[in-house]
Amino acid sequence: MRVMGRPPLSFAELSERHRDIxxxxxxxxxxxxxxxxxSYVPVELLHSFGIQPxxxxxQSDDPGKADALLQTFVCPPVRHLMALGLEGRYDxxxxxxxxYTCDATCGLFNIWVRNLRPxxxxxxxxxxxxxxxxxxxxxxxxxxxxxKLESFTQTRFSPESLGSSVALYNEARALMKNVxxxxxxxxxxxxxDMHAMNVCSQVLPVEAFIAYLRDYLEAAKWTxxxxxxxxxxxxxxxxxxxxxxxAFVEGLGVEIVADDTCLGLRLLQGAIGEGEPLESLARYYxxxxxxxxxxxxxxxxxxxxxxxxEHGIDAVVFVHQKFCDPHLSDHPFLKGVLDEAEIxxxxxxxxxxxxxxxxxxxxxxxxxxxxxx
Amino acid sequence: MMEEKRTTKxxxxxxALRQVITDFYEDAHRAKAExxxxxxxxxxxxxxxxxxxxxxxxxxxxxxxxxxxxIGTNTSNFAHAARRGYSSDLCGYFRNNIGYALDGITxxxxxxxxxxxxxxxxxxxxGCIPTxxxxxxxxxxxxxxxxxxDLPQVAMEDIAPHHIQYGVTQxxxxxxxxxxxxxxxxxxxxxxxxVAYTDEACRTWDEIMDARRxxxxxxxxxxxxxxxxxxxxxxxxxxVDFLRDVLVEVRGKVERGEGVIPDERLRLFWDNIPLWYNxxxxxxxxxxxxxxxxETYTSAWTMRMDPDRPLESIAYKSLxxxxxxxxxxxxxxxxxxxxxxSDYGVDGxxxxxxxxxxxxxxxxxxxxxxxxxxxxxxxxxxDGDHMDAGKFSMAxxxxxxxxxxxxxxxxxxxx
Numbered sequence: 001m002r003v004m005g006r007p008p009l010s011f012a013e014l015s016e017r018h019r020d021i022x023x024x025x026x027x028x029x030x031x032x033x034x035x036x037x038x039s040y041v042p043v044e045l046l047h048s049f050g051i052q053p054x055x056x057x058x059q060s061d062d063p064g065k066a067d068a069l070l071q072t073f074v075c076p077p078v079r080h081l082m083a084l085g086l087e088g089r090y091d092x093x094x095x096x097x098x099x100y101t102c103d104a105t106c107g108l109f110n111i112w113v114r115n116l117r118p119x120x121x122x123x124x125x126x127x128x129x130x131x132x133x134x135x136x137x138x139x140x141x142x143x144x145x146x147x148k149l150e151s152f153t154q155t156r157f158s159p160e161s162l163g164s165s166v167a168l169y170n171e172a173r174a175l176m177k178n179v180x181x182x183x184x185x186x187x188x189x190x191x192x193d194m195h196a197m198n199v200c201s202q203v204l205p206v207e208a209f210i211a212y213l214r215d216y217l218e219a220a221k222w223t224x225x226x227x228x229x230x231x232x233x234x235x236x237x238x239x240x241x242x243x244x245x246x247a248f249v250e251g252l253g254v255e256i257v258a259d260d261t262c263l264g265l266r267l268l269q270g271a272i273g274e275g276e277p278l279e280s281l282a283r284y285y286x287x288x289x290x291x292x293x294x295x296x297x298x299x300x301x302x303x304x305x306x307x308x309x310e311h312g313i314d315a316v317v318f319v320h321q322k323f324c325d326p327h328l329s330d331h332p333f334l335k336g337v338l339d340e341a342e343i344x345x346x347x348x349x350x351x352x353x354x355x356x357x358x359x360x361x362x363x364x365x366x367x368x369x370x371x372x373x
Numbered sequence: 374m375m376e377e378k379r380t381t382k383x384x385x386x387x388x389a390l391r392q393v394i395t396d397f398y399e400d401a402h403r404a405k406a407e408x409x410x411x412x413x414x415x416x417x418x419x420x421x422x423x424x425x426x427x428x429x430x431x432x433x434x435x436x437x438x439x440x441x442x443x444i445g446t447n448t449s450n451f452a453h454a455a456r457r458g459y460s461s462d463l464c465g466y467f468r469n470n471i472g473y474a475l476d477g478i479t480x481x482x483x484x485x486x487x488x489x490x491x492x493x494x495x496x497x498x499x500g501c502i503p504t505x506x507x508x509x510x511x512x513x514x515x516x517x518x519x520x521x522x523d524l525p526q527v528a529m530e531d532i533a534p535h536h537i538q539y540g541v542t543q544x545x546x547x548x549x550x551x552x553x554x555x556x557x558x559x560x561x562x563x564x565x566x567x568v569a570y571t572d573e574a575c576r577t578w579d580e581i582m583d584a585r586r587x588x589x590x591x592x593x594x595x596x597x598x599x600x601x602x603x604x605x606x607x608x609x610x611x612x613v614d615f616l617r618d619v620l621v622e623v624r625g626k627v628e629r630g631e632g633v634i635p636d637e638r639l640r641l642f643w644d645n646i647p648l649w650y651n652x653x654x655x656x657x658x659x660x661x662x663x664x665x666x667x668e669t670y671t672s673a674w675t676m677r678m679d680p681d682r683p684l685e686s687i688a689y690k691s692l693x694x695x696x697x698x699x700x701x702x703x704x705x706x707x708x709x710x711x712x713x714x715s716d717y718g719v720d721g722x723x724x725x726x727x728x729x730x731x732x733x734x735x736x737x738x739x740x741x742x743x744x745x746x747x748x749x750x751x752x753x754x755x756d757g758d759h760m761d762a763g764k765f766s767m768a769x770x771x772x773x774x775x776x777x778x779x780x781x782x783x784x785x786x787x788x
Contacts, residue, residue, distance in 0.1 A: 009485045020762070052739075068737065068738065069738050069739065070738070071726050071734055071735070071737070073462070073695075073731070073734075074731060074735065100525065100526040100527075100701070102502055103502050103699075103700070103732045103735075104731055104735065106526065106700060106701055106732075107700035107703075107731060107732065107735030107736060108735070110700055110701075110702075110703035110704070110735075110736060111700075111703065111735065111736055111739060114703065114739055115739070116675075121499075123528060123531070125525035125526055125527045125531075125536075126525060127523050127524075127525050127539065128497065128521075128523045128525070129521060129523045131523075131546075133539060133542040134523065134539070137525075137535055137536075137538075137539040137542075140533075140535035141525075141535065144531075144533065205756050251600040293502060296496060296509050296512070296521070297509045297512065298498050298509075302402050322462060323462050323731075325463060325464065325500050325503055325506070325731070326506070327458040328459070328462065328463055329459070329463060329467065329502070329503070329506035329509075329510075330506070331458065331460075332457055332458035332459055333510070333513060335458065349460075366509050
């Protein structure tokens, strides 16, 4: 891989080892590394200051040492991330930035800052609508972050530098969208690989990631399409990280061709427009398809319905984390939307034990049910 | 085991409070019957002043929930929500309110006549996720006009002019919406008057709370129901008059040295929302001559409003009320608790780890550490839920509290 100066690693290997890779890179370079807790953090701004943004999140299993700081009725990924922080797995971070989305992650951000005491921390508060005044507000809100970053990095904000960063992230997102498109057209790309790509987009330097993506797409061109036509699934939820679950679903003769999660296709929709970079950036974050914590029902419905049609979805698997207020609250409504569209769906609720035998049985039953339709 | 004492020293204000509650819901039904608009809105924001200044009756589903818990209709509302597919892990306010609005509202013989159906709704943004989602469900269910209000979540220590300005923008949009709905012109002088009432209510509230510094404390957390006027009657003279009467009564008790407990030995702090279905829990401490003298929840009203800047004032109120008591402003909340411990001479803290409220519960382990390490104040945490009795075990509560109270007495050399 270019980052390491070694033979190329797969997305899966890179994503698996990303913390170690970044930790080693951090010790070799003076580039600041800042953790981000949510996809709404404007990483382009951090990048324009020469900072390497690294998304951090927890798995749905083994919350480990979080008990000292978080109650057991907080969702497993938040507890797991706190545990990773307490174990020192993110000691290489120079700071942390969050954007208010769900209550649990906001609580985590404040508890993280109090207990792990990063050198830099900031909470971005975005509005929930995209009216003109919201744009002005968002630019002012980004302005507060810029001011703090100037002080932290001792570097002046540069619109040109932001423009360059925006161009890089736009390119990365467009290339990633191509990978989704190729899979949608039937190329044998596993969703596990695609998920690993999504993870890499959040944790690797964007320059290296783009180079990797180009190679990946070039190689994919020479791959023939899969011969059999398979059912097309959409995964919906917050942060879905269970590779075993994804592999299991696809192993049952299904293609996961789209997702509606905090780490996938939704982040690739649209591009940051041309024009004044800060204003374009603000507009992008306000108009991106919203997550459960920021959307009202009509917005979630319209995005879901569009995605179902665009990707020819046959069925939806909701993967929810126990105690996840935004997604558990939305589920009955979204299920109603799917029922109306006569698209079958199932809901898995992960309880901090990862992908269990019970979940396997339920997925198998769901597939059997689909066979009989 | 010590025998549980029964308090006989409730405030007289409780009689008046019952009437205030009855009047609030009667007024709502009257407004509905007379064709005046009834709007359902999220709690703890500056919309209430605007509503009253425009003769619109507000309904707060979140305030209806504690009444349901006290009356016992919460369980049937939970069952309605469960039948609709909502997880029992979701906030009890959410489950109660959507269960009620979607199904329970049509039930017969409802206490206080139930809630009048909304003529319009205010959704979403600001407050916690369960509040936001409650209104999304309501907007999907009721076929009425919806105003999309928008207020970002900002830690109160970070509130800057652009936040206030954005809040004012939203309020101006809402005024246009309400003018269109009612066909009436907005009158800023009436809003100034409403803001002045709220300011006076907050000032009086602080004075009432200050009176609890007295030893013995004139009232305990069992009287937290007086907060009803702070939620539902801000912006009106009703709140001011009621609170002034409470203040007179409370000061009288202080002057006469009348406390909840005559020989008060221990003073306690309560963190998080009470168990609305079991308000007698606060009396449980009395067998150790202990009284809860301060709470986090009642601090949500410690603010000042400026009638000369009414729009900015209600924007600020909307921005600050939720972060002040939640983990959005964890550091501020810890400061507030530290101050309360010192101001009220607190011997120990009871932390309700509340399954129904992550924003208030997250950070409690940090709070415990601060109490122990910085203030040498012992604390105890118990698991519960502010709406769902099924998630609270009285036996476990008693086991923890009994040991804790004995330890506090030992610590003060009172055993």
